[in-house]
Amino acid sequence: MTASEGGKRRAAILGGSGFTGAELYRLLDRHPEFEVAFVSSESKAGFPVDKYFIGSIHKKKPSSLKFSKAEELDGHYDAIFSCLPTGQLPKIVQRVAQHTNYIFNVSGDYRLSDTELLQKHYPETLQHDYDGSFHYFIPEFCEIDRSAKIVNLPGCMAVATIYTLYPLAAEGLIEPRVITDAKTGSSGGGKSTTEHHAERSQNFRAHKLHGHRHRPEIEHALALHSKQSVDLQFSVFSLDLPRGIMATSYSYLKDGVTAADVKKAFYSAYAGKPFLHYFSSGSSTPMIKTVVGTNIAEIGAYVEGRSCVSIATIDNLLKGAAGQALQAANLYFGYPEEAGLQFNGEGAWP
Amino acid sequence: MTASEGGKRRAAILGGSGFTGAELYRLLDRHPEFEVAFVSSESKAGFPVDKYFIGSIHKKKPSSLKFSKAEELDGHYDAIFSCLPTGQLPKIVQRVAQHTNYIFNVSGDYRLSDTELLQKHYPETLQHDYDGSFHYFIPEFCEIDRSAKIVNLPGCMAVATIYTLYPLAAEGLIEPRVITDAKTGSSGGGKSTTEHHAERSQNFRAHKLHGHRHRPEIEHALALHSKQSVDLQFSVFSLDLPRGIMATSYSYLKDGVTAADVKKAFYSAYAGKPFLHYFSSGSSTPMIKTVVGTNIAEIGAYVEGRSCVSIATIDNLLKGAAGQALQAANLYFGYPEEAGLQFNGEGAWP
């Protein structure tokens, strides 16, 4: 790997004018080790990046970097972050791969490997050749695999759900049938939406009750890291909030499993993970408001009898996308896991 | 029963300065057959009712009625609506019962009959003598019992949940283990709350994950009207909305039960009920926004494989309390079920 002049690593962002791309730009821009040298947007090509991002209005020295079309990508980058809509990266991946060491991809393109599921949920992935290798990577559970060029991050609702179930599945504590009722804010759908503010505002409604493509991802990820498989009912609801996800999972403990076993499983799985805050003691429960604007996942598990309710909350654009991708890049490049991901705003209340 | 002069029935409201009391006052005030002759409030006693209610600012002829203390209740009323905090009516019920034909009670006091459960959830009910009879009454499912003086309405989250499960349980279509994830707006807690607007705003969080007292009520109500009993995991969450409840229930169909069976069960249970709008066809799902300000419950059931997700939404202050009580009174007095409960505002969007 070659670091750029000034010692900083060169990063590119594809789909940099969208919600997750904007967050990545903001994070990389303050990161001690990266410098953003290329940002793609088809519709804004030629426009100065720092004049477009609301997130840059408080910057004292706006950069002179301008958006380029994705096809203008040239030269070598230590890391390329892809924030394109799902289905776009596969179309250009062969070419993009030649310009970088790693592609950190927040889209869904390379999360599944089963051909049938790919055909159903991510057909573009199958339709376009890619002769390199890829790796599904959740920073807290997966091994770093430096041989894979594409490091594919998890889905935002998928990963929140996985945080609620991983210790239970890994230790084989629960019966297979599990239900997750997930709620999400409106930025989860990206900047192009047909849903009007006036329609979403003052409402709470179902988004997708059956057939969400994060379901096979969750089942697959848990199977990989677990003693047992789960049979998941996964339903998603829409909140009148710009950001944030809560995943609430309902499971039944196997005969003989106690509340203390559950506590031990969560604590041993999550203690020491810098961004996973497991509420080990008592009455606190995860909330959306205290994770928004942070890379933190709040996690809790609450047992009564054999019934276990486990909850995780995250910011979909940070821990669910841009923050997660940067956390992965930190690990891949050997930087402190928390580099560029500590926000002093954490803890503002109310 | 004696009708008052002018032919209208005399109604009293206990706890009339609270959220549900204010709604009842508003509804009764426009009802063709009732006239409100007494409204109790301990803290506002002596203050003109129409000067206190925001809901009366657009009234052209404010009434001269003033709040009285509950102990000042005197004379005879055709109906007394009790909107006191749970635990208060039992203290005065012996006296109140002498002044009326029926007490329509929106509090929890007379919803359960099991002594152990009463002791746990409604201890005041046991502590005070009451030698009359009472009746738990859901307008759509329960027989009118004119021998009971207390007509106790269901809990707001309980009834929304019951609407999601009744057809499934009544027809014995599901396995016993059921999960309900319920979400509620902030008026559900009544006017005295210690939760600050700034804390609830822009948040979504758990309210009570285990041990909610609506759980035994739901289990009991379903058992009464069903071929099967359910074992319910019931968890409640707080929305940043003033009004509205969504109850989402997750169940597994028994072997051999089909999506069509579920449709038939819901349709036959709910078709023709004036306030239960079952979405029999297609893609519509219940929302909070379209039921707020109405006495309507939107209900849907969505099956994939053996997994059934059934949803109901209501306005907690109307179909969950004041509207439900008036609907009950309409039935008890032989008026049209919808009298005073049709709001031309229904359908405003967005």
Added chain:
Amino acid sequence: MTASEGGKRRAAILGGSGFTGAELYRLLDRHPEFEVAFVSSESKAGFPVDKYFIGSIHKKKPSSLKFSKAEELDGHYDAIFSCLPTGQLPKIVQRVAQHTNYIFNVSGDYRLSDTELLQKHYPETLQHDYDGSFHYFIPEFCEIDRSAKIVNLPGCMAVATIYTLYPLAAEGLIEPRVITDAKTGSSGGGKSTTEHHAERSQNFRAHKLHGHRHRPEIEHALALHSKQSVDLQFSVFSLDLPRGIMATSYSYLKDGVTAADVKKAFYSAYAGKPFLHYFSSGSSTPMIKTVVGTNIAEIGAYVEGRSCVSIATIDNLLKGAAGQALQAANLYFGYPEEAGLQFNGEGAWP
């Protein structure tokens, strides 16, 4: 005028799939004297109207009417309500006018008559021939002119502002320089907007500080009905609400004018107007929440020394558009002014 069979008047709605069109459809559908016989939409042509409107989900008997393209308009209508985007009606007005007695237009096309201002703000009006006459009509202030085929309703922010200033200007009580700070919900911009929910949510920001086209309309309307002209600074801000407008006007009383003079002016102007609720006494001030879902304008004026703050709130889609148009139609056809415009939901709180 010919009434249709069944005695109801035939109405058509142009631009019926938008926010104001949907409200008009809802209102006319319940109106005792009108029946909707034609609803235009370019994008939904052929789709059943009652399957499209969220506002119709609770209707027991959906109508079989389908959307048509505007060019399919045929036959005769007692009233045509135009809810097209501003600039569209002038293109087809010659043809549309042949099919009806009156066009009630909620767009801005025929609000101004000054050529220079038209050129700046409504150029389409000048570009297309129209050989009939038109009339700017505020139900509370303007004479009915049955000779005009186009009855053009006021702008939503314009009319809220006019309600705050009319009595002051009409009586010549204030110095000419006036400031209006208006705040609006998101449905004010219609269904096609590029503003994402996630961007508007949790924000308050300026929408247009100078140069809003409602300013000349307000100045013009006040001049018509007043002893004095005003020189208005008019700025508009965006609320995180789906519906509702508050206009707050700041003026200085002329030397010698007292708080009592202001009270008298407002009271004499507004008492008896069914939809204008002037808070004549005391501490109540207009709010958005209590007018949403109604055709009511809440109005108050608060004087200290020579400084006068006058406020009006309305629902932009009702009193600001569809309700106002129906109120006008009621007056033009000699029906009770409130027909079809009383919502029993008025007064729901909180």
Added chain:
Amino acid sequence: MTASEGGKRRAAILGGSGFTGAELYRLLDRHPEFEVAFVSSESKAGFPVDKYFIGSIHKKKPSSLKFSKAEELDGHYDAIFSCLPTGQLPKIVQRVAQHTNYIFNVSGDYRLSDTELLQKHYPETLQHDYDGSFHYFIPEFCEIDRSAKIVNLPGCMAVATIYTLYPLAAEGLIEPRVITDAKTGSSGGGKSTTEHHAERSQNFRAHKLHGHRHRPEIEHALALHSKQSVDLQFSVFSLDLPRGIMATSYSYLKDGVTAADVKKAFYSAYAGKPFLHYFSSGSSTPMIKTVVGTNIAEIGAYVEGRSCVSIATIDNLLKGAAGQALQAANLYFGYPEEAGLQFNGEGAWP
């Protein structure tokens, strides 16, 4: 001044369990030069501070500090931050002053000096002896006066308004009559409020139209630093937001003053002030969403003809209270003005 062991300065917070106190605790806790050694609360005395603050849930090492009653204050502190309700500090100021070098006070007690105004707005200040001196301090405009023991910070709405008017008044560019329409979130009223979430939610309403005690403060502060005095109409409105203030001021430019003069005045007053972001170029306008969670004031001025609209937005708990107090303390103790006040979350969007 004596620094504590470990080199950090000892700080105390009075009224530390309230909204501004909690923010100060959060900020001081991360500040490189201060350590919090005492936090008062009457109602929580004895309870561990880090178990009370939601803002501390993500802290890895909770402190063992407990709340104490204010009367238990003992020993010496480099700085005492008073976040008591207005009217409380004067009762104990003589004693508190003995324990510290400076009292940074966010309440209103020592903002005015005119006896008549004090009597009207801050009577407690007059009723209790205090033989030391005090100083009204806006970090950007006021000289540091180390002889004053009480450094009184400005009111939150006052300071936002002052930011909109200072350059105009200082340069004598405007006519005296000025109007400010200010909007505020709900945390501005502190943790003890009688306003229910359900009432504030989905509303926008007037809070105080005349007679707000920030008005004399603004007039006084401008007079001190200006060539001219202003005659202010100051009205405040309530937003359905937890945090944030927008002050919008309307003024008329004196004859001959141009838009460029206004730009120059704002730019020369604010360029280089680390927390004042003046939008010198064009179309950007201050918003609430982008200042929440920061110590930044966004400021803009927009001229058309002789009409000037100037706007400032701040976070009421940070730039309006706790952040402002810490900024003042940084200046008094010679630390970098931005120490402890840079939040990497700045710029998150949407």
Added chain:
Amino acid sequence: MASLNCLVCRSDIEVEEQASTGEIVECASCGQEHEVQVESQLVSIALAPEIEETWGE
């Protein structure tokens, strides 16, 4: 060094000799926080105070 048991999962918890009342010790297996109580040399533990939430309802 007092050897006590976690009040939730029964695992051993070591509390240092010089621990003082009010100190918080976490169980190393399940994370439960305990508050140390020292009374006339005798060390014991109780569940630590929880975050206090005043949510109403």
Added chain:
Amino acid sequence: MASLNCLVCRSDIEVEEQASTGEIVECASCGQEHEVQVESQLVSIALAPEIEETWGE
């Protein structure tokens, strides 16, 4: 070093010889941003692009 005038307040703005097209220079009196344009050695300035907002309405 080209000497130009602010397009808003007329104050002098100095643009360095080696400035290249697209560079942003601020007016020192009023803060207005300008974008440098170099064409065949000739330096000029235009108002810089504004933050692009797509608020709708």
